[in-house]
Amino acid sequence: MSDYKVKFEVFEGPLDLLLYLIKKEEVDIYEVNLTQLATEFIRYIEVMRLLDLEIAGEFLVMASTLMYIKSRELLPLDQQVQTEGEDEGEDPRWELIRQLVEYKKFKDAAAQLQTLEARQENIFPRLPAKPEFEAEAPGKPEVSLFDLVNAVTAILKRVTQQPDSRDVFEDKWTVSEKIEVMIKAISERSRLKFSELFAGAMSRTEVVVTFLALLELIRLKQLVAMQNEPFSEIEICRAEPAAPAPAAPSAPEAAATV
Amino acid sequence: MELKFILESLLFSAQKPMSTKELRDVLTDAAAHAEGDETVRSFKKVKEDALTAALEELAAAHEAAARSYRLVCVAGSWQFVSQPEYAPWLKALVGHKSRPPRLSQPALETLAIIAYRQPITRAEIEQVRGVAVDGVMQTLLERGLVEQVGRAEVVGRPMTYGTTPVFLEYFGLRALEDLPAADELRRIPVVKPESLLTADPGLATVPPDQLQLPATETAESASEAPAPAEPNEKPGTGQASK
């Protein structure tokens, strides 16, 4: 029984069933014999009743409309004229056909949407990876002030742990002296490891003075501190001399890889 | 440097579809950062019209090239998409993901009515379909295909519904004008006579003119309609949607 019910529900409502019946007759909606249509529709409903199936309210409403139309057809012609004489437009037959035509159009439109839906399922948008621009220099990001500060913390800790650090109490180093030492060192070797700068430091003060000298040189654009990757050893090297033509941006080799 | 190729390179690299306004903003932004680059600066203020024309030209060129992809405009935004015939391989590429379920017949019908007649009230939709649409409307709202757009100026001020940009995206439509047979099915904006309003609260819109009856007739026939039950409020219609 449930099978019948399922089958019945294939119709999306009374209009759907009516369209199905009209299609079966292979006639145009405008030319359909409504009396015959009503008979067939009501026969469907009767079958449902016989099978004791739940019948949607819409179908019952439509059934009564159709019965009304059918009964009017059965009236003698003069009585029909009387009814219709008031106004042609109130003819329930026309109202039903109007509804059917309209519904049919939207049903067709729905079918077209379905085609689009199916088509769209097979269309894949291009979803490129985010464009990346090669780092302008061979991958040597400058480090921030705080990367340096963090690095010096570690060195200070180590110096503090040296047992004899307290012995060297008198500290001769000044920042300017350290600056000169550093400039000399970097002119001999183009590149120094951060830790090397502090390797010989005998006291916390010397570390701090060295660090201040380094900061000063960085600020004065004499040196740059670089880190190949986060948390790797910081390296110090000479700042490149000013590029003579700053109007030559690195755009050409900055192809976006996708 | 041609504008259309700049736009092409942007759409080629963009991570989402782009509207002409967004494209224009990128051109302007690039110009602002161009420093000495006169070429880049020359595209600082491209007119929307010129942009659209360049995009249309570009889309036509890709169409003519008949490669495996096209440039399309969906919901007002431009993007590159693959041609449907390559779907079997692209599905394999993305790993045969499951897609949202297809819409049911009732949902498609309801959606079609809303699409062509928006803004439209629930009562009007039900009048066209001849059945209740509660469950279906719920589905369409949940999937973001339709939304409330206002209230009809009739008794009870019922909600009116319209389609969303998601609707256009779902069906790959550029705009509502691209709906198939739009002219025929689209609502003709006609001021409805008073008599009709009182006769049938909830009816804000008018049937298309070719189907339209004189107002008085409609009103009378409506009031005189046999078996004036309210189909959509009947419980247990079993008809409901989904």
Next chain:
Amino acid sequence: MELKFILESLLFSAQKPMSTKELRDVLTDAAAHAEGDETVRSFKKVKEDALTAALEELAAAHEAAARSYRLVCVAGSWQFVSQPEYAPWLKALVGHKSRPPRLSQPALETLAIIAYRQPITRAEIEQVRGVAVDGVMQTLLERGLVEQVGRAEVVGRPMTYGTTPVFLEYFGLRALEDLPAADELRRIPVVKPESLLTADPGLATVPPDQLQLPATETAESASEAPAPAEPNEKPGTGQASK
């Protein structure tokens, strides 16, 4: 259905470069899901040679088309890439949705001053840095790295600023005590060598009084400052944002 167009559609939609092996796997996978589709199944076992030949042909075709992108093979993997001359626009495209930029050098210096000298007034910061810090302070406040902590007991009772927990998080510090050698860095006097004197006293760690130089000296040194390049605007510093 031509193999090269299938490959093109795959590479056009792929999110990463693909090797011939990966492409071949997709063809095989698609064939496995093809069910009755003979066309899809016919590409089940394409020879590596045929793949490579098709890709070469495709790359040549795109080269000839001279559009804004090309198909290239890098390290054995194929991908579509945009042509370099469109970089200015693509940078603008990407720039629109960039994450918060790294702190600028002025911002870092200002932050360092606040970190070591908090609570500190805006006037004091400006005295140390030698320039107005309105914009920088705005940035730091907006990013939640510093906040108002009170008022200084001096004329006008100006606001004082200090660092926030966000600041500690940002620099991976457990507490303010972890700031290196706070004591030393505050006390150490800086006497700069004549040759390297500059106009703006910028070090966070130096008390303002030690940086006050005679005006003449400052002016001179500014003009003779060595290598007056602006490293962060030079190409090649890698500092470059994104």
